[in-house]
Amino acid sequence: MKVPKNHPRYESLVIRDKMVKANEEGILAPSALIAHGRGEAFDYLLGEKTTLPAKRAMYIAVASLLLAENPVISVNGNTTALVINDIIKLAKAVDAKIEINLFYRTPERVKKIAELYEEHGYPNVLGTDDDELKYLKNIENPRASASKNGIYDADVVLVPLEDGDRAEILEKTGKKIITIDLNPLSRTSIKSEVSIVDNIIRAIPLMTQIAEDLKEQDEELLTELIESYNNKENLKDSLEEFKIKEE
Numbered sequence: 001m002k003v004p005k006n007h008p009r010y011e012s013l014v015i016r017d018k019m020v021k022a023n024e025e026g027i028l029a030p031s032a033l034i035a036h037g038r039g040e041a042f043d044y045l046l047g048e049k050t051t052l053p054a055k056r057a058m059y060i061a062v063a064s065l066l067l068a069e070n071p072v073i074s075v076n077g078n079t080t081a082l083v084i085n086d087i088i089k090l091a092k093a094v095d096a097k098i099e100i101n102l103f104y105r106t107p108e109r110v111k112k113i114a115e116l117y118e119e120h121g122y123p124n125v126l127g128t129d130d131d132e133l134k135y136l137k138n139i140e141n142p143r144a145s146a147s148k149n150g151i152y153d154a155d156v157v158l159v160p161l162e163d164g165d166r167a168e169i170l171e172k173t174g175k176k177i178i179t180i181d182l183n184p185l186s187r188t189s190i191k192s193e194v195s196i197v198d199n200i201i202r203a204i205p206l207m208t209q210i211a212e213d214l215k216e217q218d219e220e221l222l223t224e225l226i227e228s229y230n231n232k233e234n235l236k237d238s239l240e241e242f243k244i245k246e247e
């Protein structure tokens with residue numbers, strides 16, 4: 001569909017179009033467009049802008065990824081369809097691995113998503129069916145599978161747009177879980193150690209910029225920054241941003 005440039009919702013429609021195409025190509029889960037629509041509604045109420053609490057959480061997230069021994073960015077269908085290039089850039093900036101981690105996992109989708117990363121210049125994506133997958137904390141549930149060298153062994157995991165079940169399992173492993181979720185009341189936002197309430201489309205490029213800045217700072221300062229942060233308080237502040245303001 002050709003979206004007219006002067007349409008008041010131009011950007012949102014272009015993104016929808018991207019999602020529709022990804023759906024036709026078999027990248028997305030059957031309920032992915034519902035999840036996207038829910039995200040759109042939250043973003044609309046947020047004014048489609050990155051808030052101060054979201055930015056604060058991004059600094060903590062990036063500092064945590066930079067200090068991690070084995071940081072991993074978990075990607076699903078929606079994340080791949082929306083921001084594949086930005087994810088690759090962020091992974092390079094913080095020296096993290098990328099792992100495919102699907103809630104509705106099928107061999108066909110895993111293969112298509114892995115091929116897409118390869119086409120975009122990233123051939124080493126983890127979590128494919130050729131990879132050695134292990135169960136986190138011996139939980140024999142498809143939601144608990146993880147790459148041996150990736151999430152299974154990670155100390156810090158960024159899981160954008162995650163489902164609540166999976167977030168709960170990950171949180172129980174003792175790993176530091178960072179999420180990007182437009183819903184501040186989701187189980188994922190509540191269970192994570194760092195919750196960024198923003199659209200991944202804005203968050204991932206901004207986090208890459210932050211990484212370029214924080215890389216120059218010494219580790220002590222990054223540690224202090226992390227220690228001074230309270231995710232519960234920050235989530236409350238994020239929720240406040242949804243209050244509808246009159247023009």
Ligand code: PTJ
Nearest residue numbers: 029032035039076077102103104161163181182183199200
């Ligand atoms: O590709 P798969 O198989 O791993 O499946 C992916 C989905 C997203 C379908 C699956 O994980 C799922 O059903 O997720 P939920 O439970 O719908 O949660 C998705 C969360 O992401 C919701 O809280 C949405 O508000 C939020 N969300 C949607 N779009 C965005 C978003 N958050 C940030 N940026 C977005 N663009």
